[in-house]
Amino acid sequence: MARTPKYPNPSFFKYKDEINWKAQAENMKEIFGIAKDMIKEVDMKHFWGVQKFKMKDDLNRVKEEFIEFKDMSAAEKADVIINGEKHLGRLYRKGDMATVRREWRGIKDTLYDFKEWAHIWGMLLLTFSKDLIPALNGLFYYRWYVSYFCCHGFADKCMMGLRGSNLRLSHMATYEIFRYVAENLVFLSKCDEKNGNCRELSRKTVLFDEMTMGQIMGGFPDLLGIPHQLLPVFLVSEIDQLTCVPYIDAVESYGLPSDTCPVPSSECGALVIDALPHMGSCFLSSSMPCDGSTMASSYFKRRFPDMPVFHLCFPVRYYDEETVQMGAEDIRACIKFIEDQTGAKWNWDAYFNQIKRFNEETTYELQKWEINKTAHPQFIGPVYELFRKWNYEMDGGADPRTLKAMRKMNKVLLKAYDKKEEPYPGKMKYRAIVWSCPAHYYANFSNWAANCWGIDVLVEMESLNFTKMLETEDKEEALRDLARLYERMVMRRHTNGGYQNVVDELWAQCEAWNAPFVIMYQNVACKNMATVQGILDEQGRERGIDMIWVEHDLMDPRTVSRRSMRDKVSQYMRTVKQAEPIDASLVDFEDDICM
Ligand code: SF4
Numbered sequence: 031m032a033r034t035p036k037y038p039n040p041s042f043f044k045y046k047d048e049i050n051w052k053a054q055a056e057n058m059k060e061i062f063g064i065a066k067d068m069i070k071e072v073d074m075k076h077f078w079g080v081q082k083f084k085m086k087d088d089l090n091r092v093k094e095e096f097i098e099f100k101d102m103s104a105a106e107k108a109d110v111i112i113n114g115e116k117h118l119g120r121l122y123r124k125g126d127m128a129t130v131r132r133e134w135r136g137i138k139d140t141l142y143d144f145k146e147w148a149h150i151w152g153m154l155l156l157t158f159s160k161d162l163i164p165a166l167n168g169l170f171y172y173r174w175y176v177s178y179f180c181c182h183g184f185a186d187k188c189m190m191g192l193r194g195s196n197l198r199l200s201h202m203a204t205y206e207i208f209r210y211v212a213e214n215l216v217f218l219s220k221c222d223e224k225n226g227n228c229r230e231l232s233r234k235t236v237l238f239d240e241m242t243m244g245q246i247m248g249g250f251p252d253l254l255g256i257p258h259q260l261l262p263v264f265l266v267s268e269i270d271q272l273t274c275v276p277y278i279d280a281v282e283s284y285g286l287p288s289d290t291c292p293v294p295s296s297e298c299g300a301l302v303i304d305a306l307p308h309m310g311s312c313f314l315s316s317s318m319p320c321d322g323s324t325m326a327s328s329y330f331k332r333r334f335p336d337m338p339v340f341h342l343c344f345p346v347r348y349y350d351e352e353t354v355q356m357g358a359e360d361i362r363a364c365i366k367f368i369e370d371q372t373g374a375k376w377n378w379d380a381y382f383n384q385i386k387r388f389n390e391e392t393t394y395e396l397q398k399w400e401i402n403k404t405a406h407p408q409f410i411g412p413v414y415e416l417f418r419k420w421n422y423e424m425d426g427g428a429d430p431r432t433l434k435a436m437r438k439m440n441k442v443l444l445k446a447y448d449k450k451e452e453p454y455p456g457k458m459k460y461r462a463i464v465w466s467c468p469a470h471y472y473a474n475f476s477n478w479a480a481n482c483w484g485i486d487v488l489v490e491m492e493s494l495n496f497t498k499m500l501e502t503e504d505k506e507e508a509l510r511d512l513a514r515l516y517e518r519m520v521m522r523r524h525t526n527g528g529y530q531n532v533v534d535e536l537w538a539q540c541e542a543w544n545a546p547f548v549i550m551y552q553n554v555a556c557k558n559m560a561t562v563q564g565i566l567d568e569q570g571r572e573r574g575i576d577m578i579w580v581e582h583d584l585m586d587p588r589t590v591s592r593r594s595m596r597d598k599v600s601q602y603m604r605t606v607k608q609a610e611p612i613d614a615s616l617v618d619f620e621d622d623i624c625m
Pocket of ligand 1: 291292293294467521525526553555556557558559
C-alpha cells in the first residue's frame with residue numbers, strides 16, 4: 031500500500047526565503063519609533079497605580095480563597111480537591127485582558143490540563159522554529175499576529191468548567207486546530223513579500239477567501255492552499271474580540287455604511303489598512319450570496335490588481351438537483367484555472383485519498399451527534415463547535431494527522447458514553463441548540479451558558495451543513511458532489527438558503543436533538559436572517575420552544591457587548607423560567623477587554 035505523504039508537504043518549510051534585510055531594518059526603526067512614542071504617552075503614575083492595585087487585589091483574592099477553603103467542611107474540601115472549583119466568575123477581573131489565574135479542575139484534570147498546555151507550547155515552538163525569523167517578524171507587521179500569542183488563554187476560556195472526557199476531547203480537538211493555525215502562520219509569514227518573501231512557495235500557493243472550502247486543493251498535492259483572510263480576520267476575531275475593530279473603522283471611514291455585516295466589513299477593512307500578507311499565485315472567491323461578501327471580493331481585486339481571481343458562483347438552490355451540474359462545471363473551470371495559473375496538474379488519486387479521509391471524519395462527526403442526541407451527550411461546548419467548522423471548512427481530510435486524532439477521540443467518546451459521564455458535571459439542566467450566525471467575538475458563549483445556567487448546547491447551526499459521503503470513484507459524480515458540498519459552505523445553506531433551510535430545518539433539528547431550548551444568535555446586521563425573525567418567533571411560540579434571542583454584531587463588540595449578550599439569557603432564565611443560576615458568580619462580570 032502506498033504511504034500517505036506527509037502533511038503539510040515538508041518541502042514547503044524548506045523553500046528559501048529572500049528577505050529584504052534593508053526593508054526589515056527600516057520597519058524595525060519605524061516600530062521602535064512607535065513604541066517610543068507610546069511609552070512617552072503612558073501616564074506612568076496611573077500605570078504603577080494600576081499595578082499596585084492589582085497586586086493588592088491578588089493578595090486579597092488569595093486570602094479570601096484560603097479562608098473560604100479553610101471554612102469548608104471536610105467533605106466540601108475533598109470535593110474541591112478532587113472535582114475542582116465551583117465559582118468561575120472569580121477568574122475574571124474588571125479591566126484585565128486575561129483571567130486572573132487558571133482554573134482548578136481537581137487534581138487529575140488539572141494535571142492533565144497542564145500537560146496539554148505544555149503540549150501546545152511544545153508544538154507552537156517546534157512549528158515556529160521551522161522558519162523562525164519570518165514567523166516572529168510577522169509580529170512587527172501585523173497587529174492581529176500578536177493576538178495568536180494569547181491562544182492558551184483562549185483555550186482555557188473555551189474549556190472552563192469541563193471535566194473528564196469532555197476536557198480530554200476538547201484538548202485533542204484544540205490541538206488539531208492550533209497546529210493548523212501555527213503552520214499556516216509560518217507559511218503566511220514565509221510567503222509575504224514584506225517579510226519572508228519566499229517566491230518559490232508563493233508561486234505554489236493558491237489563496238481563497240475565508241468562506242471557500244479547502245477540499246478542492248485535495249487534487250493539487252504539490253500546491254499550498256491558504257484561506258487568505260482566515261487567520262488575519264475570521265479566526266483571530268474568535269480569540270481577540272477587539273482585533274477587527276480597526277478594520278471596521280477603516281472601511282467605514284471610506285464610506286461603507288455602518289449597518290453592513292461585520293464579516294465582509296472586516297475583510298474589506300483589512301485590505302484597506304494592508305493587514306493581509308502580499309502573496310500567492312491566484313485567488314479563489316466564492317459567491318457568498320450576501321451583498322457584503324461579494325463586495326469583499328471586489329475589494330481584494332482592487333487591493334491586488336495583478337492577482338488573477340476566480341469567482342466560484344454556485345446557485346443557492348440546495349434542493350434542486352437540476353442546478354448541480356452547473357456547480358460541477360464551475361468546479362471544473364476552477365480546476366483548470368488553478369492549473370493554468372500554477373502549472374500544476376489535477377491529481378484524481380490524491381483527491382480521492384483526501385476525500386476518503388474526509389468521509390471517515392464525517393462518520394466520526396455523525397457518531398458524536400448520535401451520542402449528543404441521547405440523554406447522555408458527551409462532547410459539547412465551544413471546542414466541539416469550532417472543531418466541526420474547521421474540519422468541515424478548512425481541513426476537509428487534507429491532514430492525515432487529523433483523522434488519526436479523530437479515531438482517538440472517537441474511542442474516548444464511546445468510553446465516556448458507556449460510563450454515562452457528564453461533560454459539565456452537575457450542570458446538565460437544559461438541552462439547547464444554537465441557531466443563526468454565531469457571535470465571533472464570543473466563541474465561548476455556550477460554555478458560559480452551561481456553567482452559569484446549565485444550558486447545554488448540543489449542536490450549533492453551522493455544524494449541520496452537509497454530511498453526505500462524497501464520491502470517491504466516479505470522476506464526474508465526484509465533481510457534482512464537490513459542487514453540492516461547496517454550495518453548502520459556511521453561511522450559505524441556512525442563513526442564505528431560504529425558508530426551508532432556516533425555519534423548517536430548525537424545528538426538525540429541535541425534534542431530532544430533543545432540544546426545547548434555542549439560543550437564537552441575532553446578528554443585527556444580517557439582513558437575510560432579519561427577514562425571518564418574526565416567523566421564527568411566532569412558530570417557536572406555537573411549538574412551546576424556549577427561544578432566547580441574543581443580539582450581537584459578529585466581529586464588532588461595540589454594538590452589543592458580551593455582557594449584554596449574557597444579560598439577555600439571564601433575564602430570560604430569571605423571568606420566564608424562574609430559574610436560579612448554577613454559578614451565581616458568572617451572572618454578571620465585566621470582560622469588555624478580556625480576550
Ligand atoms: S452574518 Fe449574514 S450578512 Fe453576514 S456574512 Fe453571514 S449570512 Fe452574510
